[in-house]
Amino acid sequence: MQRIIDFFLSNKLRLLFWCYLLIGIALTTSENIYLKSSYLNTSSRLSGGVHLFFSGIGDYFSLASENKFLTTQNKVLMERLIALEKHDLNRDSTLTKKNFEFINGRIIKNSYTGIDNYLTLSLGKEDSVFTDMGVVNEKGLLGIIEFSGNSFSTVQSILHSKSKINVKVKGTDYFGSLVWDGKKPNKVQLIDIPDLAPIKKGDTIISGGMSSIFPENIPVGTIEDFKLTAAKNYYIVEIRLFNDMQNIGPVYVIKNHLKQEIKAVENNKDE
């Protein structure tokens, strides 16, 4: 017994180090849903309040510019609405069924310089915001909700090494995946576009609508450059984002009312 106590006392520092290291590794890599969600929930509650306070101060100073931006956006939307009404007066009412609902919120913490970036959103389960919902703003895609707490959520930004979003070249049916190489926050890459695709610099990239997270036609960016992969059968396309990821502004969470139905059909198909 004395030996065991002596062992612990003489290796106190080393044991303490390994103990903390294991806690750190568990919090970072654990797949245990209970552990991870308890940690994320507590941390989002703690940090959310602090970030909300500081972002509130910052928001106060940008009220004038935000107001101006909203008026301009309102004008554009009014013009689009009038144009749509003119053309679609006799549209079949069953086609206008509302699949996607937009919930407005704001980003209280933004990161864009790491290899894996996350945003903190001022909405949570209390606002009907759940995991795997898409987040956009008026300029385009921002990310997907990774974790939803009661009042705050964590969004996996498109500037994340594991982000892979289905997009397509506007005006064509060539689909690919949007990824990020971890370098510049205003540039992302489009992969899996076949070499047959008629792409050129300046072409617009939009969401592909192949998943139940984002509807089709949400803007992403424009093609800045492209080259063939080593196997010469696919392009790697450099995209300049429409969004300024360093200055995001008001955002919208997309709720797909048909998500459960789509998932049920997909699961059925798999069986």
Place this chain on the structure above:
Amino acid sequence: MNRELPIYLPIKAVLLILVQAFIFSKMALFGFISPMIYSILLYIYPTHKNRSLWITWAFLFGLSLDILLDTLALHAIVLLFMAYIRPKIMRFMFGLNFEQKSFRIQQAPVAQRYTFIAAIILLHHLVYFSLEAFSWSKWLLVIEKTFSTGIVSFIFSLLLINLLTTRKK
């Protein structure tokens, strides 16, 4: 006023966390560099204090940053590792002087001090970005980020150290 009193260390640490989370982590110099200046904790913490307390401190400090920055426990792991190997780096940098109980980094020659700061920042950044990337295929990105962010962090750290440490008259 004696700025070496134990009360000043927690105050400095809280200040460092706030400055890192709300100023430096929000910076994007050249569009992609966010300096990580909190590693100067490894410089300002006294050398011959209780080492178990020191690594506990480092872990909790890192975890507080992780909570504020949504980085799971990456900062906690890196700071814990750096705190654990700090005596080895110091022995390597300062030689026999470090073994003396009266040794204080602040009293070492300027060149040695700056080399020590540069070494801890580079090592800290290398471990942090390697853990963040967690893939061999991204080694070039890790090296790029370590050096670009490391140089900027070094400059800001020197400025902060001069603000935070006691100057002998």
